[in-house]
Amino acid sequence: MLEVNGLRVSYGGIQAVRGISFHVNEGEMVALIGANGAGKSSTLRALARLLDPAGGSVRYRGKELLPLPPHALVAEGIALVPEGRGVFPRMTSLENLRMGAYARSDKAAIEQDLEQVLGHFPRLKERGQQLAGTLSGGEQQMLAIGRALMSRPRLMLLDEPSMGLAPIMVQKIFEVIRTVASDGMTILLVEQNAKLALEVSQRGYVMESGEITVTNESTHLLADPKVRAAYLGE
Amino acid sequence: MDTLLQQLINGITLGAVYALVALGYTMVYGIIGLINFAHGEVVMIGTMVAFTVIVSLAGSAMAPLMILGIGVAVSVVVCMVLGWALERVAYRPLRHAPRLTPLITAIGMSIVLQNVAMIIWGRNYITFPPMIGKHIYEFGGASFTNVQIAIVTLAALMMLGLIYLVHRTRIGMAMRATAQNQHVAALMGVDIDRVIAMAFIIGSALGAVAGCMVGSYYEIAHYQMGFMLGLKAFTAAVLGGIGNLAGAMAGGLLLGVIEALGAGYIGDLTGDFLGSHYQDIFAFIVLIIVLMFRPSGLFGERTGDRA
Numbered sequence: 229m230l231e232v233n234g235l236r237v238s239y240g241g242i243q244a245v246r247g248i249s250f251h252v253n254e255g256e257m258v259a260l261i262g263a264n265g266a267g268k269s270s271t272l273r274a275l276a277r278l279l280d281p282a283g284g285s286v287r288y289r290g291k292e293l294l295p296l297p298p299h300a301l302v303a304e305g306i307a308l309v310p311e312g313r314g315v316f317p318r319m320t321s322l323e324n325l326r327m328g329a330y331a332r333s334d335k336a337a338i339e340q341d342l343e344q345v346l347g348h349f350p351r352l353k354e355r356g357q358q359l360a361g362t363l364s365g366g367e368q369q370m371l372a373i374g375r376a377l378m379s380r381p382r383l384m385l386l387d388e389p390s391m392g393l394a395p396i397m398v399q400k401i402f403e404v405i406r407t408v409a410s411d412g413m414t415i416l417l418v419e420q421n422a423k424l425a426l427e428v429s430q431r432g433y434v435m436e437s438g439e440i441t442v443t444n445e446s447t448h449l450l451a452d453p454k455v456r457a458a459y460l461g462e
Numbered sequence: 463m464d465t466l467l468q469q470l471i472n473g474i475t476l477g478a479v480y481a482l483v484a485l486g487y488t489m490v491y492g493i494i495g496l497i498n499f500a501h502g503e504v505v506m507i508g509t510m511v512a513f514t515v516i517v518s519l520a521g522s523a524m525a526p527l528m529i530l531g532i533g534v535a536v537s538v539v540v541c542m543v544l545g546w547a548l549e550r551v552a553y554r555p556l557r558h559a560p561r562l563t564p565l566i567t568a569i570g571m572s573i574v575l576q577n578v579a580m581i582i583w584g585r586n587y588i589t590f591p592p593m594i595g596k597h598i599y600e601f602g603g604a605s606f607t608n609v610q611i612a613i614v615t616l617a618a619l620m621m622l623g624l625i626y627l628v629h630r631t632r633i634g635m636a637m638r639a640t641a642q643n644q645h646v647a648a649l650m651g652v653d654i655d656r657v658i659a660m661a662f663i664i665g666s667a668l669g670a671v672a673g674c675m676v677g678s679y680y681e682i683a684h685y686q687m688g689f690m691l692g693l694k695a696f697t698a699a700v701l702g703g704i705g706n707l708a709g710a711m712a713g714g715l716l717l718g719v720i721e722a723l724g725a726g727y728i729g730d731l732t733g734d735f736l737g738s739h740y741q742d743i744f745a746f747i748v749l750i751i752v753l754m755f756r757p758s759g760l761f762g763e764r765t766g767d768r769a
């Protein structure tokens with residue numbers, strides 16, 4: 229479904245992503261793990277066209293994505309849940325969710341999806357009229373994921389959904405990610421929490437200093453002594 | 463007592479105009495963080511265009527109110543195009559430049575527009591032909607005209623319309639989202655370029671109407687009138703918290719009232735040392751006080767409830 233070839237990202241003179249290649253198959257959940265500054269977020273931002281890559285190609289369902297402007301991606305079925313959530317702070321939770329459906333015009337289906345998202349995250353239902361900027365970190369993460377779901381994506385790019393959250397909240401959020409994945413969503417998951425990411429995904433890529441160094445099925449990565457030593461704190 | 467009421471009435475009239483102009487500053491600032499110093503000149507062009515249309519239709523058989531309506535409509539359209547073109551030509555190429563660059567460009571554009579207006583309409587004051595037969599109403603020792611009623615009513619309607627647009631329509635949602643997080647708004651499918659253009663276009667339309675109001679109220683126009691008007695409206699926007707729509711409305715009204723009261727009492731306050739023609743100093747005293755003690759404005763504590 230997604231095929232990335234030789235993707236490069238640089239900031240000024242610094243190369244943050246050095247020609248990486250990877251792919252995500254339809255219906256799959258793929259983890260991209262790596263230390264701080266490895267270039268994971270830069271990779272996702274390049275895929276979502278929030279920055280212009282220095283080179284490479286990104287094919288999505290047979291179509292080259294790089295020439296598209298960022299606002300055209302949502303119509304292609306791609307949704308990014310950015311690092312740090314990026315909720316609209318002075319909009320209510322409900323308005324945030326409706327912004328997720330901004331590019332859609334199928335009113336009845338939007339209302340259905342809204343019910344479904346609120347079903348995934350009952351907490352957001354209670355907080356519907358609250359300004360998103362005043363939600364807790366966990367609630368904001370739920371909102372960001374819910375907002376992405378509101379666009380009815382085919383491919384979700386998740387950037388560190390567990391960041392800064394208490395274990396119980398991480399559990400709740402990953403439950404929803406699992407549910408969404410088992411309903412057939414294709415997911416590319418970036419995580420600091422490598423153990424968690426490898427437990428929920430089918431395959432994984434390990435990124436180091438802008439390059440992909442290891443790739444395998446997640447169960448194998450979890451068992452790999454080098455990966456365990458470097459990323460699982462053993 | 464009559465002075466107080468009289469100055470309040472005058473202040474609200476003036477304040478309604480400031481508020482409309484201030485909205486143009488605050489919408490653009492809220493979305494791209496640019497102080498569009500050429501906005502005052504857009505308002506001036508609005509006055510001038512309405513003047514030209516009205517004068518050229520004045521001899522015809524049309525009803526005066528009709529002529530005024532056409533003048534306002536043409537002025538609104540011209541200013542919308544002008545606002546769009548300003549963004550397109552002067553600011554868009556500088557979107558990623560350091561913040562000072564578009565600011566200087568804005569000052570440059572304001573000088574360009576002034577000079578264009580001077581070439582077209584000349585250096586002298588021009589008389590804005592009154593199209594509304596003036597009625598004067600007496601109320602509690604003070605007087606006001608039907609022109610004032612029309613200005614305040616129309617301004618209020620336009621502000622309500624803007625609030626509706628921003629909070630209840632799709633483009634309004636897109637504008638608010640863009641003001642709060644441009645990148646994420648793009649992820650939602652918002653065409654940022656279009657939203658920015660809309661902010662200029664809507665702000666310019668409001669400015670054009672304000673320009674027609676100023677023309678009808680003072681019955682006079684001049685190619686440099688946009689400078690002082692723009693500076694005062696900018697002050698109003700800062701007073702309310704720049705980037706904040708409700709703040710611009712409140713700031714405009716407040717500034718109009720402060721200025722009118724100041725003009726009414728400055729003689730008494732200074733033992734007639736300064737006369738009411740010093741009324742302009744009040745706007746700047748307000749600006750300095752706000753910038754010194756509350757730079758985020760009266761309603762701006764949350765870094766501005768932008769757009």
Ligand SMILES: Nc1ncnc2c1ncn2[C@@H]1O[C@H](COP(=O)(O)OP(=O)(O)OP(=O)(O)O)[C@@H](O)[C@H]1O
Pocket residue numbers: 239242244262263264265266267268269270271311420
């Ligand atoms: N806007 C930027 N300007 C300059 N350098 C940047 C910018 N964004 C990221 N970088 C640099 O690029 C490198 C990769 O950053 P990136 O955010 O992609 O890492 P990451 O793998 O997501 O890390 P983390 O796990 O900490 O989020 C880092 O060295 C970072 O300092």
Ligand SMILES: [Mg+2]
Pocket residue numbers: 268269270311387388
């Ligand atoms: Mg990151």
